[in-house]
Amino acid sequence: MSPSPSLSAGRLSAGDAPPRLSDAWVALAGLSAVFLFEMLDGSVLNVALPTIGRDLGSSTTGLQWVSGAYSVAFGGLMLLFGAVADRIGRRRVMLVGLVLLAAAGLATAAVTTTEQLIAVRVLMGVAAAMTTPGSMALAFRLFDDEGLRVRALTVISTAGLVGLAVGPTVGGFVLAVAPWQVLLLADVPIALLALVGIRLGVARDEPADLRRDPVDVVGGLLGTAAVAGALVIPTVLVGAHRASAWGWLGVVIVVACGVGFVVRQRTAAHPLIDLPLLARPLVSSGLLVKAASGLAVAGLSYLVTLQLQFAWGWPPVLAAVGTLPQVVVLLAGGRLVGPFVQRVGLGRAAWISAAAVVAGLAVFGALGRHGYAWVLVALVLVAAGMRVVGVVAGTSVLTGLPADRTSVGAALVDTASELAGAVAVVAAGTVVAASVTGGITTATWTAPRLAAFQDALGGSGLGLAAVAAVLVVAGIVRGRSSPPATPPSDPTTVATPTIALTALTALAEETSHA
Incomplete structure (x- = not known):
């Protein structure tokens, strides 16, 4: 008996459990691309920071935030988007995040100021927060056999590790022959590869597998505000002539958001954490x-x-x-x-x-x-x-x-x-x-x-x-x-x-x- 068309094409329908790793190659390629982006993005950007700074005339603080804005958005929103994905579908949230990533990558071509680049990096961080939490869960869901699950997670993790390792070296050599924008535009084909692989290779989430309790949006917003504020305020306070009453007001707001987050998580019926x-x-x-x-x-x-x-x-x-x-x-x-x-x-x-x-x-x-x-x-x-x-x-x-x-x-x-x-x-x-x-x-x-x-x-x-x-x-x-x-x-x-x-x-x- 020949394999079913869905398996031979690498596509899995709901309920399919492929007997071999190669039967899910489309899905694994898409999920590996997600991890490749996550690890490659930061490592390849670091080597380009001086070139970016000179090209855009960035201040020391501006250059810092070209690197840090991504991590702030990524880390601050990951738990919130993870909770959202558990309720409306990991695959759906990931696909939306990949579209946002491709759009943000394309926007790099139009960047002319440091502030614009920081905004693009924030959007990329939001996209990463939407794609990362569900990626391991989707890989785990592909197989029923524990050995295949381990091998699938290994393949995906290896793609990320290779991206982390070679990113600075590849970035340095690219800068010798091309403008720095090319490094961020490279996120576009990676996002498209992931989008196609997940769209064609991963089945929709089963309604029975999704949680029904509401998302703690208030807690998520308080936590994100506390995290982002705690990272931004020190920069504001040390800036020349900016350690004003507004800076100290920001400190008070950040502390209030942090306390509010803890109180919310202790009292909410369905806390984020x-x-x-x-x-x-x-x-x-x-x-x-x-x-x-x-x-x-x-x-x-x-x-x-x-x-x-x-x-x-x-x-x-x-x-x-x-x-x-x-x-x-x-x-x-x-x-x-x-x-x-x-x-x-x-x-x-x-x-x-x-x-x-x-x-x-x-x-x-x-x-x-x-x-x-x-x-x-x-x-x-x-x-x-x-x-x-x-x-x-x-x-x-x-x-x-x-x-x-x-x-x-x-x-x-x-x-x-x-x-x-x-x-x-x-x-x-x-x-x-x-x-x-x-x-x-x-x-x-x-x-x-x-x-x-x-x-x-x-x-x-x-x-x-x-x-x-x-x-x-x-x-x-x-x-x-x-x-x-x-x-x-x-x-x-x-x-x-x-x-x-x-x-x-x-x-x-x-x-x-x-």
């Missing part, structure tokens, strides 16, 4: 470690870009070559990840990998100004640590949650990383803006000004490393307070780390062949 779940030791431990890693990775990426291209005057191509060791570690280290985690255990793997990421940022802060060799050490340490920490931190969170809350847990892990990354960029940019007079993209580099710039970069690196270290220590302490695991009376009530460990090993194997 079930706060008692966050208090569980494994959950809070995993989120703290993931936040530390996200802060260190984003902070180092931003600071290295400023160091190589502004302080040392490297062209984008040479800066791209300078990031190649990180690519090598990320891709070539795949075979070592699974055995390492299985040998030392999830708990030790989490803090060892997080400590490596923090150490890399500290090395850059203390010694990065003294030569590329120290930058190289920092890049290798961070790459080695981030190769592991994401999965083990995520596993900790999912293990500590009931099985019916694991989608929320996955969104929380991504949110912790994105928001921590946004904090890192905003903090570093704010320190540089406060320490260096004039715009770093336009002013002449005198010796005193360069020394102040180097001091700002080093101080930012050490400060972020200290914050990340505190998060790691808090995560370790919190994780050790977890009671010993006991078999649950109902095996469906607690998520198991077995799937994550299997996926980690499979990811290592898949990446080694990428």
Whole structure:
């Protein structure tokens, strides 16, 4: 008997369960494109920041927000759109988000000012918040067999990892032959590939699988306002002549929104976040470690870009070559990840990998100004640590949650990383803006000004490393307070780390062949 037309075309109808991974190739291609965009977008943009700043005449603060606006919108709205997707359909929300992403990418061609580019980056962050929460859930839904589910998640994760690894290098070489707009216009074909793959390869959500309780829109808006305000206000307060009554009024509003969000989540009939779940030791431990890693990775990426291209005057191509060791570690280290985690255990793997990421940022802060060799050490340490920490931190969170809350847990892990990354960029940019007079993209580099710039970069690196270290220590302490695991009376009530460990090993194997 020949396979059904739907399977042979890679299209799955509701209720289909393909016997092979290749039978869902259309859907997997679309979902992989979503993760490729998420990881490639930020990494490819960082190497282009100096070129963008010079072309648009950006101020130090403006350049900071070209990078940070995306993370603020992404991290601030992810939980809200995840809740919306659970109610009206993950596939539907993802398709709308991909259309928005393609439109925002096309809008890049018309950008002529820093403010316009920041607006485009906000739209891209909104699109990412709409597409990311449901992507893993859609991949999981494609198959009934656990082994196929693990392999599907592995394929999709590998696409994102490759994008994260090669983004800076590809971006640097593209800038040698094309304008920077090309880097963001590349999001358009990626979005179209994802749109076609998901539209043709993923069945519509079954009504029975959707939640019926209302979305906590008020809580979502309060949380988003608190997050965005907390990231914007420091920039406003340190700006020349702007630390006025309006700035301090903004502080009051942000605090009020934060308090209002907590109160809303404690009293709402259907809260966006079930706060008692966050208090569980494994959950809070995993989120703290993931936040530390996200802060260190984003902070180092931003600071290295400023160091190589502004302080040392490297062209984008040479800066791209300078990031190649990180690519090598990320891709070539795949075979070592699974055995390492299985040998030392999830708990030790989490803090060892997080400590490596923090150490890399500290090395850059203390010694990065003294030569590329120290930058190289920092890049290798961070790459080695981030190769592991994401999965083990995520596993900790999912293990500590009931099985019916694991989608929320996955969104929380991504949110912790994105928001921590946004904090890192905003903090570093704010320190540089406060320490260096004039715009770093336009002013002449005198010796005193360069020394102040180097001091700002080093101080930012050490400060972020200290914050990340505190998060790691808090995560370790919190994780050790977890009671010993006991078999649950109902095996469906607690998520198991077995799937994550299997996926980690499979990811290592898949990446080694990428």
